[in-house]
Amino acid sequence: MDMDLGEWADALRLRLREMLAELLPTDWSGSFSDDPRVTSVTRQVLDRLAQEGLLTIDWPPEYGGAGATLWEQAVVREEMWAHLEPRGPQYMGLSWVGPTVMAFGTQAQRAAHLPRIARGEAVWCQGFSEPEAGSDLGALSLAATADADGWTLRGQKIWTSYATIADWCFLAARTSRHPDARNHGITIFLLPMDRAGVSVRPIASMMGPHHLNEVFFDDARVTAADVLGTVDEGWQVIKFVLGHERIGIPRYARDERVLAELGTAPQTAAGAAGIGFVRALVHARTARLLNHRAIAHREAGRLTDRVASGARIASIQLDQEVADLALDALGPAGIAPGDGDGILAHAEDVYRYAKSATIASGTIEIQRLLVARSLMSEAAQ
Template sequence: MEFELGEQAEALRTRLRELLAEMLPENWAGPFSDDERVRAVADRVCQRLARERLLTIDWPAEYGGAGASVWEQTVLREEMWAHLEPRGAQYMGLSWVGPTIMRFGTEEQRREHLPPIAGGRVVWCQGFSEPEAGSDLGSLSLGATRDGDGWLLSGQKIWTSYAPIADWCFLAARTARAEGAKTHGVTIFLVPMDRPGVTVRPIDSMLGVLHLNELYFDGARVTGADVLGTVDHGWEVIKFVLGHERIGIPRYARDDRLLAELSGLDGAGGGAFGLELVRALVHARLARLLSYRAVARREAGTLTDREASTARMAAIQLDQEVASLALNALGPNGIAPSGGGELLGHAEDIYRYARSATIASGTIEIQRMLVARALTSEETT
């Protein structure tokens, strides 16, 4: 399989690097901060990209995109992640909320939600995980109880990244008790975060601000207009979301930049460190190729859990490997950085963030189980 991305994709990569060099402040550390000045940078980047129809480049023109190829979209994602995700919390809406609404939404929902996402003007959060339902999402219990022509939401979500600054929540709730498969009876609601009965409580963690939050629903009311897809059959929507989410973050792109900076350190070419560096470089190429295979399969409509989860496992393990290598190479300077490269100066923050890589979007154990099931199924057919 050939993965040359072509002249258009490479021209786009050059253009994106020019834009980011122009727009990002010196020593940009990423957007996940409660500092209004940092968030303002992310807003400006998103709106500038939107004006040039780059923010949602592979969306149809009618929804604010440019009708570009999935490979141009892949380049966009690579450059954003390699530059510490200057789109900020908006990447969630861009990567999978928008495509999911495009796939399952009514015409009214598309008209309401897609233009603000494509215009870089809205932040979404994901209401999936619960204290007793993380990777086993079919066990979720946040309830939606019938109330006239709508439902009343009651229960708790946890993790819920960016909830304090989100405008909307993509919420999974239980509208019926599971009979047989526990994934039955789940419904997806699109809920505005300022609706009465919705409360956010931040959780302090090693990840820093915005990443972990509790989200409480105490009688918040939703109606049929808030339902995405079909009542009780939200698992079909969730599977579509996870297929996008698991290959939506090209972690290998930032790791490639980190490895390039590590290669320039004194003594990088020899000894144990040199061997670890070469091993990580090989793993980075492998993660990229596995991701490209998954993207190609999704474009062809043949993507399965095996390809998506294999690509994700390679990427998340690489993330932790490279972050540990960087921190070990820098020694004390990694804890209190004193320069040494655009990304190496943030090695400690990258290391902390990478700790969650093998948990988010389904733990690595879940990914292994999905691959094993797929392989077992192939052997019996």
């Protein structure tokens, strides 16, 4: 595969970089903050991207997109992540909530949700993980008990990013149990977070605000209008979500920028020629190549767990490798408060964020298991 996407990609990257240079403050460190200035910056970026048809560039025009290719969307994602994701929590709606609603939603659901996502107005959170069911989603037990008017939700979700500020929750709940199929009997609900019976409790952590939260459902009500897809067949929706999520976060783009600054910054250039730096550069190129291969497979309609999870494994390992390398190279300065306009000024933030890379969105062990199962399935065919 040729990693050079061509002149159109260079032009799009330049356009995005000029836009972000105009909109982002010199001390921009990302969107995981309670600082109201961060919210203001994110809003400006979202508005500009939406106005220029870049926010949902690959969506069909009827849903607020520009009908562009997956590759154009990939360039947008890479530039956003290379600049510490100034779209904020919107990456969930843009990367997988919107596409999933397009694929499984009713006309009413599409009309209600897709325009708001395309304008960057709705914040979503993901109600998957539970205290006893993290990466093993087939073990989830949040109960949705049916009655004549819908379902009553009782249970808990955990590790729910952005739950304190989310407008909507993409919720997986147990609607029935099958003796021979754990993945059967799960239903996806699109639930407003202000519904009675829903409460959120933040979890303090080294990662800072908005990352980790508990969400409790105490007799919260949902109806047939809240169901995405088919009752009891939510596993098919979950598989669709995970396929998008695994390659929807191009961590390698941010890591490449860290490596670029490490190689040229006066305080680190001398040490950047070491074997660790060269190895990380190779791994960054490998992660980009594997992710681009996954995009090509999705474009061709043949994306498999082997390809998607393989790309994710490379990306999350790279994230931690580069974060460790940056702090080692910077020394004590790496944990000092940010001072400067480069990404190295926020090396400690990058390091803390990278610690969750091999856990979030399915642990690395689960990703390896998916690759192994996919390889065995392909070999048996």
